[in-house]
């Protein structure tokens with residue numbers, strides 16, 4: 446784990462001293478948008494038109510943020526149009542690496558580089574900041590389009606519809622305000638909430654993250670008793686954003702990040718909902734259990750210095766879910 450400072454890699458852990466033990470996630474730096482005609486999107490520069498074969502996605506199968514982008518690539522029929530490289534699950538002193546393994550780490554399919562930080566400095570030689578996945582790369586302009594998953598999934602949701610003919614819409618206009626509201630709570634207390642528990646370096650910071658996490662899971666359990674999906678009958682991006690945390694929860698967050706009050710398997714509705722999303726055609730292929738387990742227990746020396754993997758039973762995501 447580390448970061449780039451003026452283009453030079455430094456092996457440093459998250460600074461939680463200045464925040465009373467609280468983990469604060471920094472904002473993604475590259476915020477351009479792919480659009481159907483290359484006009485600028487909500488932020489950033491123009492010139493990133495949706496074209497088959499032009500873009501490449503660097504992901505980790507372990508990472509819940511990268512996982513969102515893999516799900517959208519699959520559901521939107523983009524596999525033949527956007528190539529991918531999968532990093533090695535162990536994120537060590539050089540950060541994410543392009544070593545290969547038997548479980549899907551592919552190496553850098555574009556340039557044969559050793560580390561993800563070299564992709565960042567290729568885009569901006571004096572880049573300062575964290576080196577995170579996912580990274581959406583433009584092969585034509587040789588730069589990073591975006592390293593913000595919440596925006597990459599919105600590009601994937603519609604920008605390539607003219608290329609693929611796939612018009613499935615997980616960000617429908619009529620539901621946007623409600624989706625934003627549910628996303629905000631789930632991001633803060635669940636998606637990022639598990640990290641705030643796990644990376645806390647004071648009891649107070651842990652307590653402040655743990656209670657809202659389980660308040661939200663309790664709320665979701667009741668909500669999903671009445672609703673098929675978060676927004677009722679419509680399957681939206683809000684569900685996919687929640688899913689990538691739920692599918693990791695019992696394997697890693699419950700133990701490694703001390704989110705131990707309950708497992709997802711202890712909530713009948715949440716657990717059936719997790720299975721239902723897992724069983725949407727194509728989604729199971731995006732879930733990399735080996736990389737998830739390997740990454741978390743191996744990559745955080747301040748939490749698990751001896752890299753001991755607890756006895757785990759992989760939840761049976763393929764069991765019948767009974768949710769229609």
Ligand SMILES: N[C@@H](CCC(=O)N[C@@H](CS)C(=O)NCC(=O)O)C(=O)O
Pocket residue numbers: 446447472473507508509510511575576577578579592593594595
């Ligand atoms: N806001 C980013 C966050 C991505 C992120 O934090 N990814 C993690 C992996 S799960 C990472 O690469 N962390 C490396 C680091 O923080 O140095 C997004 O949603 O795309």
